[in-house]
Amino acid sequence: MKRSIAKELTPHKAGQEVLLSGWVRKVRIVGGDLAFLILADGSGSAQIVLDGGLLDKIPPVESAITVSGVAQESRSREYPVELLADQLEVIAVADPLPFPLNHKVLEPGLDLLDRYRPLALRHPNMQTTFRLQHALIQHFEEFFTGEGFTRVTTPKILSTGTEGGAELFKVDYFGQTAYLAQSPQFFKQMLVGAGFERVFEVGQVFRAEEHRTSRHLNEFISLDIEMGFVSDVNELMTLEETFLNSLLEALAPRFGAKMVIKGAQKPMPRMALSDALAVLEKKHGKQSRDGNIDPEGERLISAWAEREYGVPAVFLHSYPTDIRPFYALAQDDDPGLTHSFDLIFRGQEITSGGLRIHNVAQLSQALAKRRLNPETYEFYLQVFRYGMPPHGGFAIGAERLTALLLGLNNIREASILPIF
Amino acid sequence: MKRSIAKELTPHKAGQEVLLSGWVRKVRIVGGDLAFLILADGSGSAQIVLDGGLLDKIPPVESAITVSGVAQESRSREYPVELLADQLEVIAVADPLPFPLNHKVLEPGLDLLDRYRPLALRHPNMQTTFRLQHALIQHFEEFFTGEGFTRVTTPKILSTGTEGGAELFKVDYFGQTAYLAQSPQFFKQMLVGAGFERVFEVGQVFRAEEHRTSRHLNEFISLDIEMGFVSDVNELMTLEETFLNSLLEALAPRFGAKMVIKGAQKPMPRMALSDALAVLEKKHGKQSRDGNIDPEGERLISAWAEREYGVPAVFLHSYPTDIRPFYALAQDDDPGLTHSFDLIFRGQEITSGGLRIHNVAQLSQALAKRRLNPETYEFYLQVFRYGMPPHGGFAIGAERLTALLLGLNNIREASILPIF
Numbered sequence: 100m101k102r103s104i105a106k107e108l109t110p111h112k113a114g115q116e117v118l119l120s121g122w123v124r125k126v127r128i129v130g131g132d133l134a135f136l137i138l139a140d141g142s143g144s145a146q147i148v149l150d151g152g153l154l155d156k157i158p159p160v161e162s163a164i165t166v167s168g169v170a171q172e173s174r175s176r177e178y179p180v181e182l183l184a185d186q187l188e189v190i191a192v193a194d195p196l197p198f199p200l201n202h203k204v205l206e207p208g209l210d211l212l213d214r215y216r217p218l219a220l221r222h223p224n225m226q227t228t229f230r231l232q233h234a235l236i237q238h239f240e241e242f243f244t245g246e247g248f249t250r251v252t253t254p255k256i257l258s259t260g261t262e263g264g265a266e267l268f269k270v271d272y273f274g275q276t277a278y279l280a281q282s283p284q285f286f287k288q289m290l291v292g293a294g295f296e297r298v299f300e301v302g303q304v305f306r307a308e309e310h311r312t313s314r315h316l317n318e319f320i321s322l323d324i325e326m327g328f329v330s331d332v333n334e335l336m337t338l339e340e341t342f343l344n345s346l347l348e349a350l351a352p353r354f355g356a357k358m359v360i361k362g363a364q365k366p367m368p369r370m371a372l373s374d375a376l377a378v379l380e381k382k383h384g385k386q387s388r389d390g391n392i393d394p395e396g397e398r399l400i401s402a403w404a405e406r407e408y409g410v411p412a413v414f415l416h417s418y419p420t421d422i423r424p425f426y427a428l429a430q431d432d433d434p435g436l437t438h439s440f441d442l443i444f445r446g447q448e449i450t451s452g453g454l455r456i457h458n459v460a461q462l463s464q465a466l467a468k469r470r471l472n473p474e475t476y477e478f479y480l481q482v483f484r485y486g487m488p489p490h491g492g493f494a495i496g497a498e499r500l501t502a503l504l505l506g507l508n509n510i511r512e513a514s515i516l517p518i519f
Numbered sequence: 520m521k522r523s524i525a526k527e528l529t530p531h532k533a534g535q536e537v538l539l540s541g542w543v544r545k546v547r548i549v550g551g552d553l554a555f556l557i558l559a560d561g562s563g564s565a566q567i568v569l570d571g572g573l574l575d576k577i578p579p580v581e582s583a584i585t586v587s588g589v590a591q592e593s594r595s596r597e598y599p600v601e602l603l604a605d606q607l608e609v610i611a612v613a614d615p616l617p618f619p620l621n622h623k624v625l626e627p628g629l630d631l632l633d634r635y636r637p638l639a640l641r642h643p644n645m646q647t648t649f650r651l652q653h654a655l656i657q658h659f660e661e662f663f664t665g666e667g668f669t670r671v672t673t674p675k676i677l678s679t680g681t682e683g684g685a686e687l688f689k690v691d692y693f694g695q696t697a698y699l700a701q702s703p704q705f706f707k708q709m710l711v712g713a714g715f716e717r718v719f720e721v722g723q724v725f726r727a728e729e730h731r732t733s734r735h736l737n738e739f740i741s742l743d744i745e746m747g748f749v750s751d752v753n754e755l756m757t758l759e760e761t762f763l764n765s766l767l768e769a770l771a772p773r774f775g776a777k778m779v780i781k782g783a784q785k786p787m788p789r790m791a792l793s794d795a796l797a798v799l800e801k802k803h804g805k806q807s808r809d810g811n812i813d814p815e816g817e818r819l820i821s822a823w824a825e826r827e828y829g830v831p832a833v834f835l836h837s838y839p840t841d842i843r844p845f846y847a848l849a850q851d852d853d854p855g856l857t858h859s860f861d862l863i864f865r866g867q868e869i870t871s872g873g874l875r876i877h878n879v880a881q882l883s884q885a886l887a888k889r890r891l892n893p894e895t896y897e898f899y900l901q902v903f904r905y906g907m908p909p910h911g912g913f914a915i916g917a918e919r920l921t922a923l924l925l926g927l928n929n930i931r932e933a934s935i936l937p938i939f
Contacts, residue, residue: 102748104667120748120908121716121748122714122906123906139714140716140748141667141669141714141715141716141717141747142667142716161905161906162906163748163906163907163908165748190748190906190908190909191877191878191906191907191908192906193904193905193906194904194905196905215901216713217709217710217712217713217901217902217905218713218901218902218905220710220713220714220715221713221714226714226715229669229671229715230669232670233664233669233670233671236670237660237664237670240657240660244653244657247524247561247562249561249649249650249653250652250653250656250657251649251653251935252723252740252935253935253936254738254936254937255675255723255725255738256688256699256725256737256738268676268690268691268692269690269691270688270689270690270691270699271688271689271690271691272688273727273729279676279690286936289637289936290637290640290935290936292637293636293637293638293640293641294542294559294561294640294641294646295561295640295646295649296541296560296561296562297561301721302723303672303675303722303723305675305676307693309693317676318674318675318676320672327561328522328540328541328560328583328585328610457611458611481635481637481638482637482638484613484614485581485613485614485616485637485638486542486543486581486582486583486610486611486612486613487583487611488540488583488610488611489610515671515672515673515710516673516674516706516709516710517674
């Protein structure tokens with residue numbers, strides 16, 4: 100008999116022979132000769148009714164089994180159609196579990212969940228997290244493909260540590276020191292100049308930050324875009340806002356109940372960083388020591404935006420030149436500020452973006468000002484000599500956005516295998 | 520005026536004011552006071568007609584410009600609608616080019632093309648290659664999403680060199696030696712057991728093969744799938760064949776003329792490796808020294824399949840146990856052979872796949888037989904103790920498939936930035 104999957108057990112199957120395979124999630128014995136078994140598979144779960152000699156065959160929870168029988172309507176609200184089993188085959192018996200998987204939430208601490216990560220992932224909440232992440236990435240790809248962007252894949256082993264020292268992992272590349280990419284920044288700009296004009300990348304990037312926090316990972320998925328012939332940073336913010344709204348709309352039918360998306364589709368306010376710092380000082384007596392906003396400031400300004408504008412997101416723009424990378428484009432009327440922005444979403448920065456310098460002489464000056472060696476950057480500068488258009492882009496951290504959409508406390512909950 | 524893109528210059532635009540931005544690909548001066556300029560942008564190219572004082576403003580080829588004027592019908596077959604310019608603004612002037620980009624093919628050797636890679640990518644043939652690669656990867660994702668697979672992203676920095684020694688890049692992980700992933704093999708299996716049941720990954724993998732060949736890269740894009748509750752290797756081959764046929768069908772309308780796909784939609788023959796070796800010996804007097812097929816053998820057997828079956832693809836299966844990894848599932852009736860396969864497509868292997876051992880005792884034995892330390896593999900073995908279903912999968916190299924579809928001679932032509 101051809102295998103069915105749990106989610107196919109709908110009323111029109113009633114009366115038909117059905118075969119299911121999956122994991123024994125839960126068993127409830129009623130009166131000694133009847134059992135209700137919840138079977139989980141990759142599509143969801145189904146209720147199986149067993150009686151007679153089949154009861155003795157039920158293996159420990161989380162064992163893999165195949166059951167067959169006739170589908171019938173049931174009185175259960177959760178499972179309106181159930182399977183009355185006439186055969187049960189045990190495929191693989193599970194050892195006793197280190198923690199229960201059939202409770203509503205996963206109760207052990209993160210350490211135990213890390214130690215048994217693949218097993219913990221079987222919990223429905225974890226399954227939801229990564230199915231949402233799948234849908235999120237797929238929507239990103241479809242949205243930007245629809246906007247004329249080309250998907251690219253840029254090198255992750257770099258011969259030069261052009262992105263700055265301390266946070267780079269070193270690789271032994273046939274006896275020479277190479278580095279793991281922290282971001283596709285230079286490459287995506289080069290590919291705009293290489294004639295693709297609009298590119299996106301879904302790729303892993305690497306940050307050697309030893310002190311793990313609940314907000315950072317050593318490897319994460321960066322959703323990057325970069326586009327040419329753009330000269331107003333508002334175009335980039337509008338594009339990101341349009342993307343995020345279309346994302347929430349696409350996710351809502353499947354995940355709406357799990358996400359807190361209140362107000363997210365209202366216009367997202369845009370304010371200069373200096374104005375945000377002034378609000379923090381005025382409302383919270385909070386002083387910035389370095390002219391930048393810190394994690395506490397991000398939480399406060401986000402809560403402020405939610406109170407003032409009814410949307411849990413705020414674009415901060417016009418960051419000072421000296422706290423942005425050398426390639427950030429300075430504003431004509433105030434060279435101390437850049438055409439750049441961060442998006443704060445539900446209390447955390449999820450995006451950095453902005454316009455970049457496209458004039459090669461200006462870019463060389465910007466390198467010199469930071470005492471960076473132009474020879475090291477020659478691979479990057481080259482295409483700027485062949486008609487580089489004005490351009491800009493941004494990047495979104497996929498795990499962080501996943502965690503914020505679902506209200507997860509720790510970003511590691513949004514990284515499928517964070518500890519290998 | 521809002522910018523249009525080249526491909527929007529269709530007959531219904533005739534008579535309208537249009538503004539285009541892009542690169543000056545070609546200039547033809549006619550009679551001294553009229554010029555035809557081909558402008559390339561991310562969407563394609565357009566013909567611009569300039570006269571009078573505008574001729575003096577035309578910058579060197581590959582410079583970035585913006586032109587505006589009125590769209591009009593033309594007598595050109597390639598550009599039925601052209602732009603009669605009344606304004607031209609130079610955005611960024613290009614230096615003299617190291618090689619022409621407006622010839623039908625790129626003439627310089629690979630070394631020069633590598634040295635000026637971003638510039639070379641502007642050539643229409645290169646653009647086609649990576650737009651096809653985009654479409655290929657997107658089709659892979661859509662096809663397997665439609666088949667109930669979940670997109671996953673697995674770690675690329677590994678604490679143990681479980682995949683074997685010589686071909687691994689070493690990473691300095693906070694003072695400890697770690698390794699770059701050669702494949703997501705163990706992780707994708709673990710995620711099948713983690714309840715996702717069917718997973719796919721589009722990810723970069725790393726191979727420290729020092730001697731570059733025209734068939735290998737140090738980093739490449741691996742299109743991986745793995746699925747649970749499968750116990751017949753034919754199911755995997757059928758799934759891959761269905762995917763490839765649907766891919767060719769999806770690519771044909773956009774790229775058909777560039778691809779040689781003759782016969783590719785006929786059934787792909789499946790034969791045991793030993794039978795393939797026998798054919799090679801009988802038809803070509805070719806002996807295998809190690810019981811495996813070599814690159815020349817792949818070319819010959821592929822050509823043979825094309826002659827015999829009219830399709831440029833052949834599945835070879837039943838590889839000997841000792842030339843497959845320890846996790847390959849042995850055949851019940853002949854433990855010297857595995858339930859595994861390679862797909863040879865247009866003369867080269869593009870896929871390795873097969874069923875895996877799912878019984879934890881059998882897997883421990885397989886490790887012991889290869890003298891591998893089970894403690895090193897504990898991260899992998901763990902989930903096998905909790906009801907691991909029978910499973911299998913395969914991987915396709917995206918660059919190699921791109922190169923074979925387009926008939927490129929060197930796989931580096933199918934890697935967008937292969938040399939950084």
